[in-house]
Amino acid sequence: MSFTRLSRPLSAPATQPFAPLPPFSPQRLPDLIVQRIKQRIASGELGPGDKLPTERTLAAQLQVSRTSLREALGRMASEGYLRMGGRDGIRVCDLSAATVASPLAGLLAADPDRSMDILEVRLALETVATVYAAERATAADHARIRLAFDALQRATVQSTTQSSGPELVHFDLDFHFAIAEATHNVALIHVMHGMHNLILESMQITHRHMNYDTEAERELQSQHEALFVAILRRDPTAARAASDVHLAYVKKLYG
DSSP states (O other): OOOOOOOSOTTOOOOOOOOOOOSOOSSOHHHHHHHHHHHHHHHTSSOTTOBOOOHHHHHHHHTOOHHHHHHHHHHHHHTTSEEOOGGGOSEEOOTTIIIIIHHHHHHHHHOGGGHHHHHHHHHHHHHHHHHHHHHHOOHHHHHHHHHHHHHHHHHHHHOOSGGGHHHHHHHHHHHHHHHHHTTOOHHHHHHHHHTHHHHHHHHHHHHHHSOOOHHHHHHHHHHHHHHHHHHHTTOHHHHHHHHHHHHHHHHHHHO
16 A cells, blocks of 8 residues: 655745845854854754755855855865755755764664664654644644644555555654654754654564554554644643653554
8 A cells, every 4th residue: 555645854944045144244254154054053944954045046145155155065064064966955964863873773783672772762752842842833833743644644544454554654753753843942853853764764663563453553543643632732741641652552562
C-alpha cells in the first residue's frame, strides 16, 4: 500500500526578506553578512533545511556586492552553517548532525539492540516538545500541526496490513517534527532535525520489533489525537499526560 506524504519540512516558512545592511560600519561587509544570517538562525527564523534566497536576490536585499556575499557564504559553509551548490540552492545545515547524530548512528550500526536507547531519547525529546508546543504554538503552528495530523490520520485509516506499519513511520515523524517546530526552541529544533535520519532509522527498527497490528495503529492514532488536542487547547498539563501515555504504550509494544 502506498501513501502520499507531505514534503519536508512541514513548517518551514517562506524566508522573509533581509533588511539592508547599514551603509557605514567599522566591520567588514562579509563579517556583517555572516552576523546577520547567524542572527536569523539563532532566532529560529531560519531552521534546518530552510532555503535562503538566491545569491543575486540576497545580495540585492542586503545591498552588498556579490563578492562580499560569496566570501560570507563560503565562510558559513566551511563552518557547517550552510550547505551550498547544485540545484538545491543555499540551505541551512542541521547543526547537531555531525556532533550528535553521527556518533549515535555508528553506535546503532554496531549494536542494533541499542535502538531502545535511541527510542528513549526520541520519546523524551517528543515529550518536551509537546509540552512547549502547548504553551507556545501560534495559530500558524496549529495549522501546520493539523496538516501533519490529518495526513497521519488518513494514512492510518488506509492502513490495514502489518506491512504498512513502516510507511506510517514517515507520517509519524512529520507529525512530531511539526510539533517540535512549534516550540520555537532553536536548540530543540536543531537537535531533532540533526537526528532526523537516526530517529527515522530507530523508528523503523522499533516498528519491526513491535507487536504491531491494525489495533495498535488505531491506539497510536488515538494517542496522537490526544497530543494534538492538548496542543490546540494550549494545555501543557494534558500534553505531558498524553505524552506519558504514548511513551508507556510504545515501550510496551517494543517489549
